[in-house]
Amino acid sequence: MAPIPSTSKTVQISSNGGVEVLDLNDVPIPKLADGQVLVRNEYSGVNFIDTYFRTGLYSSVFPFTLGREAAGEVVAAHDSVKGFSVGTRAVYMANGSYAQYTAVDAAKVVALPDALPSDKAAAAYLQGLTAWTFVREAGQVKAGQWVLVHAAAGGVGLLLVQMLRAVGAKVIGTASTEEKQALARKHGAEWTISSHDDLVSKVKEITGGHGIDVIFDGVGKDTFEADLEMIAVKGSLISFGNASGAVPPLNILRLGSKNIRLMRPVVNHYVASREDLEKYSYELFDLITSGKLEVNIHGVYPLAEVARAHTDLEGRKTSGKLLIKTN
Ligand code: NDP
16 A cells, blocks of 8 residues: 555635636645544545536535545545445545545545445445435335436436436436436436426426326526426435526415425435445445446546546536546
8 A cells, every 4th residue: 555645636716716726736635533534535436516616506615625436445444434445446425535534534535345346335425325315215106106316317317317217217317408308218218308498398298187196306597486386196205406596485385285295315324324325325336336326427537637527517518427537
């Protein structure tokens, strides 16, 4: 194993704004606190949430290191840590992963099976845990249900459509271009609709007037009103993101029109206990290594080019997952 250097190249923000606020700094290697391990990140995943922290939609304390997940190698452990040996290949969801080295609570780190390479692990982890826990727990999707996934060719979207198809749902995907729609169809969306079309009337046509039993919406502001119209009686609306902006406050009386279940889940709360983190992580690893879940990597960007990754993601130029090569 290479010796641990004294500093780590790290992408930080000291103010909110456009991609110009992203700084690549040399920061001292973090000192390990009780219960922490030091991970030499190989690949860090790019997630839409990173842009919310950059722009200030979600608040942070400056200087703030962006990035919420990575796969790499445990290179040091605090004396208090049991069960992780140096050299273990691992993946985690925690703050501060746009860096060569990150100190992470060992409770959040999961060892990787040999069959799962680090790029695939980093590409599938946060978004895969999101998609899988939302299908199982938030949506409680059953075979035969009509399910609609917005941004179906995105990072979370492409994983959702595959998992939903595997569960036996009738999957409709939306996407902005024909190319993205084709990708969503290839991964399990039986029907796709252009996000520029009249979603409500298309859904009526496709479902024969039934509407959608479970909607997964990570787009937010632009699609929420259409969701309330195209949802079926007793349908579940899982609103989980703000790619187009945050959903404005809602008068809950509107839910009574169809007995709509509305939920705004966050993945972390489904994997808050070590037991749940391991259960869902191992289920996700199995889905990938058994070939049931395809992981699509849109591109791998150098650490110095995080700005380009954010620009591409926010500009709707990407499908599947963006990775940062951190080491
Ligand atoms: P994506 O790869 O899905 O990228 C976002 C996609 O949203 C775009 O590709 C685009 O697809 C679509 N989109 C629609 N309107 C806009 C707009 N105005 N600006 C930009 N994109 C737009 O990102 P992720 O997979 O990383 O995340 C998807 C969503 O899931 C995000 O909202 C994210 O915050 C959320 N999320 C929530 C989690 C949670 O725990 N609640 C966990 C993980 C992700 P198209 O061009 O086809 O319209």
